[in-house]
Amino acid sequence: MTASTLRFLVGATAPLAWALAVATAQAAAPAPQQLARGEYLAKIGGCASCHTEPKHGAPFAGGRAVPTPFGAIYSTNITADPAHGIGRYSFEDFEKALREGTAPGGRHLYPAMPYTAYAKASEADLRDLYSYLLHGVAPVAQEPPDNHLSFPFNQRWALKLWKLMFLPRGEYVARRDKDAEWNRGAYLVQSFGHCGACHTPRGVGFQERGYDERSKHYLTGQVNDLWFASDLTGDPGSGLGRVSAQGIASFLATGHGDGMVAFGTMAVKVEETLQYLSEDDLRAVAGYLKSLPARKGAGNYQAQAETDPPPARGNYTGDVESVGAAVYRGFCVQCHQPDGRGVPKVFPRLAGNPSVLDEDPSAVIRLVIEGGRSPATSKGPPPQAMPGFVGTLTDVQMAQVLSYTRQSWGNDARPVSTNDVSKIRRQLHR
Structure with missing residues (x-):
């Protein structure tokens, strides 16, 4: 092969290599619509509110203390920082963390991160959320504080046993006897809304005593950090039996509905998360909650x-x-x-x-x-x-x-x- 031939071949392949590099970069960068969907899911899922230290913390950089009976658990950095955040996570790593509570390297996550709810999220939604966190959030080189939990709750290996006993498996499966709006509401409440994390009573293993409407305990109320998260079933006393679907939707969007006003941690939830639900999703969530039968009968x-x-x-x-x-x-x-x-x-x-x-x-x-x-x-x-x-x-x-x-x-x-x-x-x- 002559030098001129070699120069011709190199010159001919250079544009091809450049085109491949551009195509690869474009494939890696999500479309604006995907970023918008991911941002919406991050808002209604409370990702920023949980993963941002409330006193001047950088968004999504972690450090917010989640109170538990065993001590404070600090939220992690979920920005694209490669050393302290999720910058090196593949989608498979991200999905495993959200569905199974297992970070790369086999590190078990505490269920203060509600992976019991995200286990039901669709793959499409998780991909949109992953794309937004990696491409739509500025990386922050910050390491959250260490957890200080009492023994034996500081032993992460025990979480493997906990997950074997209590972690639900599989995406949300739509019920054929319900319409699309009802299924959308059920999906949001059970997955990104993770309402059961606060509103469902806990069992002896501090697990939620039910993850959907088939359980008689689901969303019937629970004390968290000295706040009682109310009964969301159709009980006419302390539940939502006398609250209209429109009142529920208004309460979620504004903190005011049918004479009720959000306070305590619910006011924070409305302010940081629920107000961003779209009108269609507000109606869907309200409709699903109104469909839940009364369970307890308190007050x-x-x-x-x-x-x-x-x-x-x-x-x-x-x-x-x-x-x-x-x-x-x-x-x-x-x-x-x-x-x-x-x-x-x-x-x-x-x-x-x-x-x-x-x-x-x-x-x-x-x-x-x-x-x-x-x-x-x-x-x-x-x-x-x-x-x-x-x-x-x-x-x-x-x-x-x-x-x-x-x-x-x-x-x-x-x-x-x-x-x-x-x-x-x-x-x-x-």
Whole structure:
């Protein structure tokens, strides 16, 4: 082969090599539509909210503490950084982490990362999410803090046994007896929404006691970090039985719906995640939740006509005004009104409010102790704050006023004891 022939061949193949390199680069870079779908899934899945340290942390760089009964578990860096994040993950690595809770190298992940829910995600959705995290999120060279868990919960090898016993397998399978909207809602609630992580009771192995509507325990309520995540089934007392599908959709998008207002960790969830659901997905999720039958039956409510005069006392008070009624009149009536009906889209109604009727009053106790605020959303009303009363009311007064609200205006739930309040205060160190 002559030198001129060699130069001709090299010159001829150079454009081909260049074209192959360009084609490879274009194949590696996802289309804008795929990035948009991945970004949407990251928002509604709460990836940024969980994987971003709330005090000035870089997005998706990890470091947020997830409280557990065994100690804090810190979220990992899921940016494209190759040393500290997922920059070296293949899609197969990513899929295994989300479906099986196993990182490269066989490292077992704690189920504070809800891979029990992501196990049901479709491969197409996981590919879109993977593409967005690798190509749509800036890499950050940051290592989250180490977990500090008590023995034996610091032994990751034991998670392999846990997953063998409790980890569901396989993508979500659409039910043929339901329409497309219902199946979309079920898919979102069970996978990217991972609603069961907070709202489903835990078993002896701290596993969710059910992963879909076939379980009698699914979404019936659970205490998390002293907040009671409410019953999402059709119970007419403390569940969603009296809440309209439109009210549920509005609550998810704005934190306000049918007189309810999100507070505590739910306000954060609405603010950081749920408000980004599309209108179609809001309807689908609301429709699915409305289809769930009542399971427990906690608390009761007998609706009163809007024209009925407001009762002066709770259902179970005598002729003399109770302590609870006096506290309510002095500290609560301005916002929640004498009839407990609140102010629409500003202050929640207490009459018939499922959170007020919850079987476990932890959430309302904590709210009275330390206060809270409604979420700030793009479509909802301005956020409103409720002050904490830890320095204003005694434990006895807080118990009495909570009992009053749980037993007035048609409400019928068990009273709150002074010990209930004192226990929460001790745990809050307040």
